[in-house]
Amino acid sequence: MKPSVITNVVEHDLCIGCGLCAALCPAGTLAMQWNRYGEYSPIEVSPCTTECGLCLKTCPFADHEENEDTIGRELYGGVPGIQHRSETGYYLATYVGYSERHRPTSASGGMATWLLETLLTQGVVEHVVCVAPTGGPDKLFAFCVFDTAEDVRTGAGSAYYPVEMSGVIRHILDVPGRYAITGLPCFLKAIRLAQQRNKKLRERIVVTVGLTCGQLKSRHFTDYIAALAGVQGEVTAVRYRGKSPDQPASNFYFSFTSTDGEERRIFWNEGIAEAWTNRWFTPNACNYCDDVFAECADVTCMDAWLPEFSKDSRGTSLVLVRSPLIQEVIKRGEGICLDPIAVEEVVQSQAGVVAIKRRHLAYQLDLDRMKEKKVPEKRVKPERAKNPFLRQEVVVKERMRVASRDLWINGEQDRAHLRDVMQPDLRWLATGRQISKIIAFPVGILRYIQRKVQSN
Numbered sequence: 001m002k003p004s005v006i007t008n009v010v011e012h013d014l015c016i017g018c019g020l021c022a023a024l025c026p027a028g029t030l031a032m033q034w035n036r037y038g039e040y041s042p043i044e045v046s047p048c049t050t051e052c053g054l055c056l057k058t059c060p061f062a063d064h065e066e067n068e069d070t071i072g073r074e075l076y077g078g079v080p081g082i083q084h085r086s087e088t089g090y091y092l093a094t095y096v097g098y099s100e101r102h103r104p105t106s107a108s109g110g111m112a113t114w115l116l117e118t119l120l121t122q123g124v125v126e127h128v129v130c131v132a133p134t135g136g137p138d139k140l141f142a143f144c145v146f147d148t149a150e151d152v153r154t155g156a157g158s159a160y161y162p163v164e165m166s167g168v169i170r171h172i173l174d175v176p177g178r179y180a181i182t183g184l185p186c187f188l189k190a191i192r193l194a195q196q197r198n199k200k201l202r203e204r205i206v207v208t209v210g211l212t213c214g215q216l217k218s219r220h221f222t223d224y225i226a227a228l229a230g231v232q233g234e235v236t237a238v239r240y241r242g243k244s245p246d247q248p249a250s251n252f253y254f255s256f257t258s259t260d261g262e263e264r265r266i267f268w269n270e271g272i273a274e275a276w277t278n279r280w281f282t283p284n285a286c287n288y289c290d291d292v293f294a295e296c297a298d299v300t301c302m303d304a305w306l307p308e309f310s311k312d313s314r315g316t317s318l319v320l321v322r323s324p325l326i327q328e329v330i331k332r333g334e335g336i337c338l339d340p341i342a343v344e345e346v347v348q349s350q351a352g353v354v355a356i357k358r359r360h361l362a363y364q365l366d367l368d369r370m371k372e373k374k375v376p377e378k379r380v381k382p383e384r385a386k387n388p389f390l391r392q393e394v395v396v397k398e399r400m401r402v403a404s405r406d407l408w409i410n411g412e413q414d415r416a417h418l419r420d421v422m423q424p425d426l427r428w429l430a431t432g433r434q435i436s437k438i439i440a441f442p443v444g445i446l447r448y449i450q451r452k453v454q455s456n
């Protein structure tokens with residue numbers, strides 16, 4: 001069989017569902033569909049008649065020569081004043097702050113929406129491609145093309161829900177103009193790979209706004225949390241980043257609107273955190289991501305998960321700039337409160353995600369190598385973790401991830417049963433964490449004494 005994204009990626013459960021392959025297939029062979037895990041993936045709607053291999057060449061999880069380092073170097077390596085760190089990729093400047101106007105409806109400090117709106121009103125772009133609610137239960141969010149600031153604001157907030165780009169990429173190919181697009185790291189990598197091969201996309205997508213990403217979630221994640229919140233009917237709308245004045249930014253809430261007419265809320269610490277941090281309903285492809293800061297984006301926005309900002313319920317953004325164009329827009333910025341911040345603090349704000357996409361990934365790749373499993377070539381190299389707790393954590397979280405995906409589709413859409421099945425692993429993790437803390441304390445003291453002795 002001819003190698004394609006179906007044989008090399010989808011059949012190995014490595015598809016993230018970005019939709020670039022379906023948009024670019026010259027024979028129109030591929031279409032994006034929900035799979036049984038509540039994720040998007042392409043299906044073949046007609047036999048593949050070309051030898052082009054474009055689907056593989058633009059897939060962020062297929063093997064090719066380009067990676068985030070080579071793409072980043074090509075785009076930003078020659079920018080005057082640019083710097084590089086292994087965790088962030090290239091960066092020109094880093095900021096912390098917010099847009100007072102956008103903050104209330106945005107995920108964190110509203111910097112992403114402010115930027116998209118400003119690019120539009122200043123005429124840098126004519127169209128903004130971002131994610132917005134659809135109002136329909138079968139697809140709660142979708143990528144949309146907007147031409148007014150008012151419409152762009154309807155997309156404010158984070159969509160922890162699958163979205164795919166095949167429709168908007170076809171639109172960009174059909175309708176000339178200058179576009180800005182938002183995306184998660186792997187989605188923007190796909191766009192960059194496509195731009196290398198498609199002149200129209202290269203000329204028309206003039207700004208990419210990345211979001212730092214820990215993991216994607218399937219639509220079953222939303223179904224599970226809705227059930228946890230007590231939603232009875234079908235969910236018709238979700239807001240994932242509700243802000244409560246009496247809570248820190250980190251304890252945000254999801255609010256659900258459903259056909260039963262009731263609006264229900266659930267806070268991060270009431271069950272969302274458990275499902276999120278233990279990687280329930282996470283696609284397998286996310287296990288093979290080594291890009292935290294959307295290294296192929298002109299600018300990346302994220303939450304300021306730092307003690308001095310995360311207490312403020314209104315939310316604060318960190319912004320990492322790579323393109324001089326964005327740097328100019330920000331310098332001229334009106335209506336924003338933005339201060340420079342050290343890149344070390346930006347990295348620190350995402351320490352947990354960096355650990356997963358470096359140390360956990362290295363150990364996952366080591367396990368896969370032993371099982372001779374097909375996985376994509378990564379910048380992180382396979383390595384057996386020295387820390388036994390980390391080794392167990394990777395194994396246990398993967399077991400829970402697989403179990404959550406399987407349980408939900410096997411007719412057991414029962415939140416209580418799912419939590420029961422997870423209990424032994426959750427207990428194991430909690431005990432392991434306690435033991436690590438107990439061991440870490442004397443080890444820390446010993447290291448401190450050692451350093452003191454050496455310095456004297």
Ligand SMILES: Cc1cc2nc3c(=O)[nH]c(=O)nc-3n(C[C@H](O)[C@H](O)[C@H](O)COP(=O)(O)OP(=O)(O)OC[C@H]3O[C@@H](n4cnc5c(N)ncnc54)[C@H](O)[C@@H]3O)c2cc1C
Nearest residue numbers: 106107108110111112113130131155157159213214302303
């Ligand atoms: C799946 C996912 C995982 C994330 N993980 C992390 C993390 O680990 N750490 C962290 O600091 N931040 C993470 N973020 C980013 C964070 O949630 C905020 O989006 C970010 O802080 C920007 O906030 P803001 O107030 O500046 O953006 P807003 O003003 O709220 O604007 C966000 C923009 O992004 C667009 N958007 C929303 N969801 C998506 C999506 N799924 N795909 C493409 N575009 C989208 C919206 O349409 C809007 O234009 C994640 C986001 C997502 C969607």
